[in-house]
Amino acid sequence: MYHPDVFSHYGPSYGIRTPCTMASAYAPGHHEAFRYPDLEHTGPRFDSIFPSLDPHQRGLPGPQGPALSLPPQLSYGQPPPQCQAPRLPGNVKITLENIELWKQFNAIGTEMILTKAGRRMFPQCKVRVSGLDPHARYMMLLDIVAVDNTRYKVAGEALGSKWCRAAAAQPSLHPPGIPSQRRAMDEADHLLPQDQADKYTLDQLGHIILHSMHKYQPRFHIVQANDVFSRRWGGCSSFSFPETTFITVTAYQNEEITQLKISTNPFAKGFREDGMNHKRERDSRMKRKAKSPRRETESLQSEYKQMRLSGPCDSTLDEEMGVRPLDLVMQLPSPDCSFHPISPPATPSPTPPFPRVQESQPQEIGVPVSAEAYLQHPAAFHGMQSAKESSVFSRPAGDVPQESNIGKSEGLNMAYLGPEDPVEPETSPSAEISHDFRTQPSTNYSTCYSFDFNSLVGHGGADFSTMSYGPRLEEGPLAVRGVAGGPAFPASNDLRFPAFMQNSCSAYALPFPGAQLSRTYSTQTATAYLDTDKSIF
DNA sequence: TCTCCTAACACTTTTGAACAGT
């Protein structure tokens, strides 16, 4: 079902993307990022979350493109923003690191649990970015968009069940993705009371808001910019992976998904065949407990001791028992939680030359429209300064594609990467909302950036969050791996991005407890990337 | 009756502090 089949299975409801570009996305031996051509070339699409990501607002392609230009005001009643930002060079690529795992889930029909307090995604969105200019700085953004306007339900039994349309989707908890979608906004205005829209729009929980029984897809955006306060954007591109589509649920609807989650998620080991929390174990434990509580305790201790000796992570137990939780076609990749030790840089990196982005960047514009502006008021970039204004924003009829009312951004998370700190925390009142980390560019090395976007799922909260460094960033050196012919670089720099917004909403929520941003230096990786992409750095 | 949601539960992994050794 994975691959183009997913579209036939989900039918026309999978309207956000068509499978036409899938072939190039899966070159043999290399999981190439699924890149949206329509987001890189001028075209009538308006589902981008960032104005400059909007192809309609793109100028000439390439880093030497025209200046980013936005109107002096971001308000309703004004024409749509007409920013012109070039797309990133074609060698900028995003690869989904755990794509095999996603494929397995997608083959069944990925489900993500929603809880009131929030639930982590599994699998997580782990992407690797390559082809970036080490002297430039970029913003990495993640949002989750609704694939369609459909609420789903399960028809049939747990096994062999099939998702089908149940009703029209819940109204988006915040404004539609792009302001120019008048029809979409009219719909939203119709579905969502103004006061409610205001409430949800202004909610600042750092949570991604999702509805249960709806279908979503994460998207990744890279924006070249000096910092979040920059008024210059040197280019931007959007990426997405069809296999990361998922349906939100409050309880798993498909037993196969449950078994796959249990077998691949380390936190669910207790529910495996050899786990103490497995149904068989639990049932027998309950029976024994009912018969003889004291004996049950002793028996439990003995069992637990034996389990400990053999190791809770002993994957051979399954084989010994001759039982596999699921007859999987593909070998399960090693599940990897997003929690890694935080590894600060070993030594202060040499100050790189001032970001090259300065040279290739367009002239500064005279209005404070920037990533900072987006951070401070993302709704404005979604076309709203307030819900009351939403219906005023207009766009010429015919410019909006049919599917323009889908793909509404349901959340955005952002990381920052680049060669030097973009702001001085002491001087900037908003410094805590974004940081970057240092790279150590060298002609001998190639740098890849890996992200674990560890979003959780829920609904009722803010639609937007950023991430900041963990407190240990300034701490001492880490493991250093020397490379012949050049200086030693940290083997890995793992930076934790804790959530900095508190959940104060009583509705469902999607907390964003922290994505991890890791930087990897590897000559092997560099070679691999350089082989396929000679123009890197 | 059915669908969907909630909260408690038992289990596991992860984290971070405390400590000892080099």
Add this chain to the structure above:
DNA sequence: AACTGTTCAAAAGTGTTAGGAG
């Protein structure tokens, strides 16, 4: 003094399940 490794308790992340709401 700085670094490394170990231990352990607390916190956080899992799916399960009974019960409730509509």
